[in-house]
Amino acid sequence: MKFTKIALAVVATAAIAGQAQAATSFLTGASATSLNYVKALQSVCSGNFAVFKEATGTTSLGNFFTATCSANFDGTDVDAVAFNVSGGSYTAVQASLGTGLTFVTDFTATPVAGTGALAGINVAPGVARSATVTQSEGGFMDVEPAAFDATLLAPFGGVEALADKVGGANFSQAFGVAVSRDLYAALQTAQGLTGCTADTLTPACQPTVSRAQYASIASIATNSAKTSINSLFGVPQAKLTLCRRASTSGTQAASNQFFLNTLTGNGPNGGADLPADAATYGAGVLATFEVKEGAGTSNARDCLNAAGYGIGVLSLENVPAAATGYRFAKLNRVEGFDAATASKGTALAGEYEFAFQSFKFTAAGAGTSTVIEAIDSQLFTIGASTNGLWGAAESQFSRNSNNANVVTKQ
DSSP states (O other): OOOOHHHHHHHHHHHHHHHHSOOEEEEEOOSTTHHHHHHHHHHTOSSOEEEEESSOSSSOOOSEEEEEESSOOTTSSOSEEEEEOTTOTTHHHHHHHSOOBOOOOOOOSOOEEOOGGGTTSEEEOSOOOOSOOBOOOEEEESSOGGGSOHHHHGGGTHHHHHGGGEEEEEEEEEEEEEEOHHHHHHHHHHTTOTTOOTTOOSGGGOOEEOHHHHHHHHBSSOOHHHHOHHHHHOSOOOOEEEEEEOTTOHHHHHHHHHHHOTTTSSSGGGOSOOBOOTTTSOTTSOSSEEEEEESSHHHHHHHHHSSSEEEEEEETTOOOOSSSSOEEOEETTBOOOOGGGTTOHHHHTTSOOOEEEEEEEETTOTTOOHHHHHHHHHHHHHGGGSTTEEEGGGOSEEOTTOTTSOOEEO
């Protein structure tokens, strides 16, 4: 068959135009594993890889970022994956089945070399989000939808209506009790940890917080833990700030489940207790206690980095700075944070139980998003070298695909 020059020109022009038209996938959900999403996508990009983000600076992602590849990501038909993780895990449901969110879609800036946590990744910081509201395909969740408040589930038909859109991810993650630097030092003194400073982060110098102590702080009940931190921890009396996440956060849902039994207890929403919130304990309600709620992980870190006594939950993917900001405490005398074992050695051994399997939520049905599945396939591998994350094959201890279960050995 012969083609005219005009026909060949049309075909060539169409091909070039097709290559130039970027296909973008939009994802929402958990913020704790953001950096690992980017690393996973970088590993399935055979072309030039870059990240465009709203946050300034070259060391952290923030909550709004888009990963791009000069070729389609392997196994997908897209060359850009946009993330909005500002609301946390449950936005994987809300923003895909309900009202969408805004994303970074301008890729005209020139990327520069990332630093710190973003070393080895080219980034373009300070890129404003588009004003266009877009529904997502879904995303990753720190825990399954059943762990969230019934009022969040109701608009979408409850747990049963979401069941065919949920699948277990190939990795688990651990969480830890984080405290401000001032509280860390005060706890060290109160617990007689000699030869240690606020900048000594090794397990031997980490003070401990019990599950019961944190539950007393995190529950909605007005109790002596909220009126006297001295009576709770033996530290000098001062105001305590609970740096928690919003109710859509998977980190918050994990905290609620572990400390307050919200998924497996017998109270409201199937739980034993309700969590303390900013509506109940906002500024000025108590002179001795305040709750601050943040949408993303970065907001919780900012709260914990402030001067004074602060406490909250972060995923152990986070790594404290050497000489500033928050620190991780032991939980029931067992360390979760331990950089020497990538903050998961005790969890892998079944000794540290504040850990949950992650989940995938896909609006079109479980397993139907090539992008979510491509990221998950790499997170399984990346977890082996990442703080606080591990693939299913790395440990014989698990909750057996249901985070309401206790941790048991296979």
